[in-house]
Amino acid sequence: MTSTPEVGVVIDRVVAAVADLAGLLAVSLGGSTQSDLFDDESDIDLHVYWQPPLADDSIRAERLAQVADAGCVVAGVTCWGLEDHLRIGGRAIELIYVELDELQAQIDQAYGPGLNGEGYTTAMLYVLAEGHIVHDPSGVATAPRARLWAEFPAPTRRLLLQHNPDLLRIYFKHLQLAQRRGDLLSVQHRRYTVQMVY
Incomplete structure (x- = not known):
């Protein structure tokens, strides 16, 4: 039986495989792995920040297959937005694609007129603010974090409490x-x- 590779090694392999794909801007680590609440059974959530045009499913699958366990890459999963799933050394990895311009518009709305909803209203803001950036050569994912760290968006707080x-x-x-x-x-x-x- 082979041992599961260290989390850092797995992340480095995935980032190296996809870093130069069309549209890919940055990658951050999220979920239980980012918060140090993971165990050997936990998957690794990697949030991939991108701008159009993004490399299509087949190109992403081909790249991921170069580092993944044989026959385990599933690209283009759409149950929670766009995702790619794979395993390395038996460990499950999910690449969760976040369109950066849409996220920036959501951040601007959160601090402008406010966001409102009955669930997960600020989830993606949290993911960006608290994720561990592992690849961001141009700083596009790092830049908006200062605003998110400074304070919870007051207009959003007000809307959520009002509605x-x-x-x-x-x-x-x-x-x-x-x-x-x-x-x-x-x-x-x-x-x-x-x-x-x-």
């Missing part, structure tokens, strides 16, 4: 009830739903 107070009140009530009865699973679930909104 979701009933939802938040219900979630907080459920959270408090679960805490009182010692139901840690429900506490975790309701805490998650509060964070999903806000």
Whole structure:
């Protein structure tokens, strides 16, 4: 049985394989691996920041196949935006593609008129702010992070609190009830739903 390669080695292999592909600007590490909450079973989430035109699925698959375990590359998965999936040494890796101009527009809206929604409203802002940049030769992914680190966007906070107070009140009530009865699973679930909104 072969051992799973170190996370840093896996990341370096993937970045080296895709760094010069058309449209690719930067790569950051996210998920449990970025937050040091991973184990040997955890996948590696790599957020790939790009601008059109992006290399098509077949070109990305060909490049990834050069570093992946045999026969395991699936390019063009679209269940959560565009993703490519592969394994290296048995470890699962997901490349999650984020169109940088769209993300920049979302950041501008968050600090301008504000973002609003019932779930994951600021998720991609968090991914950019907290991800560990592993490849960004021109600094395009690094530059907007200072704004995101400085403060949570006040217009977005205001909109979320104005438009979701009933939802938040219900979630907080459920959270408090679960805490009182010692139901840690429900506490975790309701805490998650509060964070999903806000």
